[in-house]
Amino acid sequence: MRTLSPLVTAMCAKTDHKELCESSIAQLPEEPPAQLDGAGVLQLAMNALHAKVVDAINVATDRMGVPSTDPLSKDAMNDCLQMYDDMKQNLDSAEELKRGDKDTAHTMLDSACTDVDTCDNGFLDWEGLKTLMADHDKVLADLSSNTLAIANAI
Template sequence: VCQMTVVPPPGSSAQKLDAAAVLRLAMGAVRAKAAAAKKDAGAIVADPKTSPLARGALKDCMDSYDDIAYSLDHADQSMAAGDKDTTGTMLDTVRTDVDTCDQGFEDREELTPVMSKQDAELAKLASNCIAIAVAAGLR
């Protein structure tokens, strides 16, 4: 998963990628997956067959997916400023935001966690960002 998400854009040279660039590619993968998950959740919310209780949990997920983008923006800004502590905190926050979606379904025990597949992928991607940041000394 990690190697597939840190592929340099077409036309760029992999030799030019430093640790921060690799982390930014990984963060971009999280951002893209969160946007896709938000779209999936929105489609389920719009389905008239979806129960009101599930709609509440899904709307919470959609908010969490928005929070992921916000946290990634702040991680990127902090990284650019050389603020390792805030970079680390914001990457940890991304991971927490993923868990928040799953928790909404767990809190409503009678619901099937319909976003579990997307959240599992997001959790891996977010954890990869943390690991890259640690390995590169960026947090």
């Protein structure tokens, strides 16, 4: 992991999940720009969330392919895959922040948080159905919360 700039550390301190904020940004493959501002930190946080969404899509796809996965779980996992795809689209739409449209960016980031909840609810709707994506959804929810906090701070 790379050393974070003081601005990243300061912006992550404004989130509810400071350590996750810092570690997820530090693990990104790309180098942060030399001249980093608040919008740049938000972009890094969104990139970290996007990477975890891609991870969740891969895991959900793998878990759906397991022969012992029951049909109700597969249906719920399919819903999760749709929600994860929505999250990716919402993160892409949040790029509006670069054009100065903070309201659109905030709405899209808030929608990403909702998508994670919708995935979990697909499992909770069926009594006794194990939430197969809870491990990933917790991280996605926390990272989504972090992006919102950073967006609100800039």
